[in-house]
Amino acid sequence: xxxxxxxxxxxxxxxxxxxxxxxxxxxxxxDFNDIPELDEAFWQNAEWVEPDRTQSLTxxxxxxxxxxxxxxxxxxxxxxxxxxxxxxxxxxxxxPSQPSP
Numbered sequence: 001x002x003x004x005x006x007x008x009x010x011x012x013x014x015x016x017x018x019x020x021x022x023x024x025x026x027x028x029x030x031d032f033n034d035i036p037e038l039d040e041a042f043w044q045n046a047e048w049v050e051p052d053r054t055q056s057l058t059x060x061x062x063x064x065x066x067x068x069x070x071x072x073x074x075x076x077x078x079x080x081x082x083x084x085x086x087x088x089x090x091x092x093x094x095x096p097s098q099p100s101p
Contacts, residue, residue, distance in 0.1 A: 054081070
């Protein structure tokens with residue numbers, strides 16, 4: 001099952017009134033019809049994956065590069081990391097003996 005990623009700014013805000021209604025809803029009234037059951041086949045194919053940890057570092061980049069990533073607003077460090085990770089994955093594809101990022 002692919003992971004669907006959304007930017008925070010693409011999500012519709014929930015009004016205070018709607019949030020209060022959600023909080024007041026008893027558990028037995030929650031509709032789970034759109035959530036598939038996790039059957040035995042799911043667990044047989046499940047694989048534990050440790051998330052990559054991030055490491056704080058100091059790096060020098062051109063001001064124009066930093067300005068470009070910052071121009072899209074909050075989350076520029078995450079975007080820089082995504083670009084670097086994509087680069088590493090593309091290099092790994094050309095040399096499968098390298099460990100994944």
